[in-house]
Amino acid sequence: MITFDQVTVHYEDTAEPVLRDVNLTVEEGELCLVVGHTGVGKSTLLGAVNGLVPHFTGGTLYGRVTVDGRDTADHPPRELADVVGVVGQDPLDGFVTDTVEEELAYAMEQLAVPPATMRKRVEETLDLLGLADLRHRALHELSGGQQQRVAIGSVLTAHPRVLVLDEPTSALDPTAAEEVLAAVTRLVHDLGVTVLLAEHRLERVVQYADRVIHLPGNGQVVSGPPADVFRTSSIAPPIVELGRTAAWSPLPLSIRDARRAAAPLRTRLSGVVPPAVRPTPGADRPRLLTARGITVTYQGVPAVREVDLDLHSGEVTALMGRNGSGKSSLLWALQGSGPRKAGSVSVGKPGDPRAPDPRKVSATEARRLVGLVPQTPTDLLYLESVKQELDQADAESGVKAGGIPARTLLDRLAPGIPDSTHPRDLSEGQKLALVLAIQLAATPRVVLLDEPTRGLDYRAKGELISIVDGLAAEGRTVVISTHDVEFVARAADRVVVMAEGDVVADGPTTEVIVASPVFAPQTAKILAPLPYLTVEQLASVLDADGTDQSA
Structure with a gap:
């Protein structure tokens, strides 16, 4: 053919x-x-x-x-x-x-x-x-x-x-x-x-x-x-990757085949406590963003219904839910540019009357408070070359005052993109990486990412996790709206699930996604009921065990 x-x-x-x-x-x-x-x-x-x-x-x-x-x-x-x-x-x-x-x-x-x-x-x-x-x-x-x-x-x-x-x-x-x-x-x-x-x-x-x-x-x-x-x-x-790590042959490609191959492994690892995917955030983390009663409607149809949300310093939150559940509408309402029929947002210490609402400050100040990368990254690209976009981001973000250059961030996400390339000629993954670098150059206190892994390969997702971890380590809070359950298992401390504009689940990543047959990652499905989320957890245990992995 x-x-x-x-x-x-x-x-x-x-x-x-x-x-x-x-x-x-x-x-x-x-x-x-x-x-x-x-x-x-x-x-x-x-x-x-x-x-x-x-x-x-x-x-x-x-x-x-x-x-x-x-x-x-x-x-x-x-x-x-x-x-x-x-x-x-x-x-x-x-x-x-x-x-x-x-x-x-x-x-x-x-x-x-x-x-x-x-x-x-x-x-x-x-x-x-x-x-x-x-x-x-x-x-x-x-x-x-x-x-x-x-x-x-x-x-x-x-x-x-x-x-x-x-x-x-x-x-x-x-x-x-x-x-x-x-x-x-x-x-x-x-x-x-x-x-x-x-x-x-x-x-x-x-x-x-x-x-x-x-x-x-x-x-x-x-x-x-x-x-x-x-x-x-x-x-x-x-x-x-799980099959390679466990040395299975033939290599399974479906959950059903992998569970059959994993039966001896599950028995051997029974009672072994896997290492945590991510360090547990401290309980005394200050609140960076407070949202109360957020309501968004389009032509009278509610997209977000009176949502309350608190985001804390050093926390990575995954926002999940089926298409049309209101995730993007909530992010835009928090950022301040999107419609908000009712509710309030403040970025700063709880109860501080001076804590600004991103909707009520200048665009430059709002970008330093809350940065958002949209689903369609080309909405933020308007110059003639990658270099021009990166230089403009550096100028607006004050890199000369000690910030991280946008080019450095871009090379970590998608290395090898020439300066002379027109942004519209990039692949979708490269466009997203460019916009992500531009937004992160402003080092906002709250970072909102709407489907950031769309178009990114596994290596780029790993680099994105490193950047997100770095932002959290600096005391910022990150919200990632995504359908990528594998990414969530590795990147998020907390998962918030939306349905029809309401928050229907909110809790630690392990508790929320493992309990869901839809949102559980492949490793969790294959090794259930063992509490594993990622291949890295299994590899760490097998390395420590030091026995034949194919047993």
Whole structure:
């Protein structure tokens, strides 16, 4: 179905090719998982499948890419639209209509699908992706996860033979992600659709993959069965890391297989108390932010309902909940820029009448009190190069007075981004890393991160955790709105769960996420009832035990 024959892709502003001498064949009805660190060329590989590379992105393509017998060098994307469906990293970039139902029908209109068939496919897709209740909603009113499902649905209605998905579950809560992946899997198994899927949250998708295409970062491509590739790959999900640590063979890729392999290990570790993932914050931490009765409504519909929240110095809080539960609305209300129908926010000592409300001070002062990185990082990027953005952040944040340069922060999150690169040309993960560096340069007392791991690989997430830990060690408080349960297990001291605008759970990370079958990380599911959250905890215990790990 898809063939890469000695394919090399070289952009003018890069010293080395992004892809080099790639030979690859993807058969009909395969689900191929494309993996690699941020910026290694996954989006370029996917873009070459439907002709976006080089027809739209520029650069030079050497070799030959064929899809269903069509050479992409001779067929621009519009001539491949009936064969290849593409969903990019940012769903808003691909929307061309106003409402959900119109967006689902648009691609079929361009392909002259008969009206009766269009209506049937729209209804099927609405049910398939759980969008029936949103059919008449405006696209700009949807949450990020809802927009992602609409973007996938708008491609599925055209019934393409090849489906290219660039981080399709990055904005989805665990349940919604499972629904989307189940739908994609049905297309592969029942209809023979060929799927190329790039995803950083490998723990969600590895069990569905027929093949893994690994980009190690040198322009080459390694392809093979998932267990074979992940045995030695530079990037792997927690379940694979756990299997490597425990020396299991064959390497399990599903929770069910891993639990079977882990039975002897659970018996051996029974009664062993694992080390804490994070140091327990002291009980005498001062309160930095006090929120009371926060209420947010949109056109009379409540998004946040009278929420009370206290944030303490040195504390990392994860804000979780399904898509549309009010997480982003709460963050914007705390930051001061978003709507707030009722309630109060103060940053400073409790009861201090001089403690300012970020909503009532200048933008510069508000940024020093509460910094927020939004779901769509490009909203904060407006200059012509990465260097200009970083220099502007340093100037506004007073780095010369002793702050950390934004470039230093960026290199820790996503190293190797050239100064001359235009921010809009970065991958989604690189854009997010840039905005995160810009916001952190101001060293605000309260840091709010809305889906910060979207587009970040495991290595970048580790660097983000280091930065978050550093902020907490300096006495700041950090709130991270996320669906990434693996990240929460490693990064958060406390978890707050929202549903329909209300706070329904609030407590220590271990107590909240282990008790939930939805939010529990892979290690917790595999080793339950043992109280493990991360692979690092297990590795520490096994190292101390000093016995054969495969026993």
